[in-house]
Amino acid sequence: MLFDPATVPEEVVSPGGVAHVNDVVHRLHALRVTEIRMQEEGSRFRVSNMIRSYSQAHIRRCLQLIEIAHQNVYSGAGLVALMNVRAIFETVACFLHFEKKLHDLLKEDDLQKIHDFVHARTLATRLPHLIEKAGTDQVQAMSVLTQIDQMTKVRPDARKEYDHLCEYTHPNALGGFLYFGKHDVKADVVTFSDAGPEPEDDLKWVLVGGHVLSHFLDALGRIEAELPRLSDLARSQRSAQS
Template identity: 30%
Template sequence: MFDKTQISSDTAMFDQIDAINLYIDRVRQTLKDSVNMDPLDDVSMIRGQAEVFFQAHIRRALAFLDGGKHALDAGHGLIALTAVRCLYESAACVHDFCNQVIKLIDTDRVVDAVALAHQRSLAQRFEVKKKNTDLYDYTAVSILKQIDAMDKIVPHARRDYDQLSEFVHPNAYGSVYYFMQPTADQSIEFGSPENERSQTMGLFLSGASLFSLIEGDLWRFTSSVLHFVERRLQAKIDDYYARKASGQCI
């Protein structure tokens, strides 16, 4: 993904490029062509519904990663920064989802976890009231709330996101300051930023590094489901021995 021979060693996070490439590759390997939604039991229900969420959002993150990298290599730094901002949003969305669904699974509220996964998979803002029902609220969670949640474990995530937003929004950093060229007289000249690729690469690597968080969240979810299965199995074992002790089992 990132070739160290094509990146200056002075670039921020240069020493982490190998690890970043590894995290991206691992997340890419989790892609599936289909998800089995046959509700055999609670475990298959939550796994299937959550997998729908994960497959969609992982694809979104990888699409912005690959598209942003192509834009960066083609000299379109501003488009690349837009993609990086989207990477922050995808990572924050996955992280917040895992935080919330794991809380439910860890307290054996699997039915609620399935409902949450369903709602988050189909969450939206545009005309959402028409889609909401008595059972499901499909209103998307505020992305800033999710960014702030990610900020608790990813240092300066909110600050980085705000900085990227300044470039993406039609503010000075994404317009006048971005294209204005220094001159010796009183005139103002415009053109492409000098060293645009090298100046943008550090922020791009920062966004790409969030795939380590995504991979970790996928493992957290899997671990939570496995512990749920373990608790259920142990409960059955305990029930068997309790009935055996009371003479109910022969």
């Protein structure tokens, strides 16, 4: 159990909401594996396990982000916790985009296209010298804002929530002066604290991040459900060619 319901005021998130986040985190932990053999026995088909490898890396990224967000918010580093939550939004949006594109390609039953897509997404980057080294524009990462906007199909307020988190991540007023300083206008004195003005609000956002991970968990399940058919398709095509 990551979040102790006793430490979460009910007005921040209900006990049921806390339990849901804990369940998502527990299920993600249970999905981890330490090794994947890329070639399937017999067929030597690799693409299904390429997809599983991509998923495994993102499982770990999501777990690290939510667990560090939990650690930060309870240690008084609420601002950093909000940055962690923004990264959760980005990670889930990226994975949902990957899932949609993958499902579109699965309908075509073109194994080479699926391979090329998964390979490119696995090595995705926005760094020009790495794109040049790859020798193909297919590895160029899509703008995260585009992916966040697409995420509104499953979470209508995703862009609004993401923009709010960005105001804390960027050194604007909310993430700078107003987070650490309080101006007493009457006395014209500014007092500072190391923690933010609303720690319970920071905690609420961390738990929101945990709820967002449920969309990631659902996507993992939908992808995994498609992979046996993909492997069967590869075996049937291999048999037809031999």
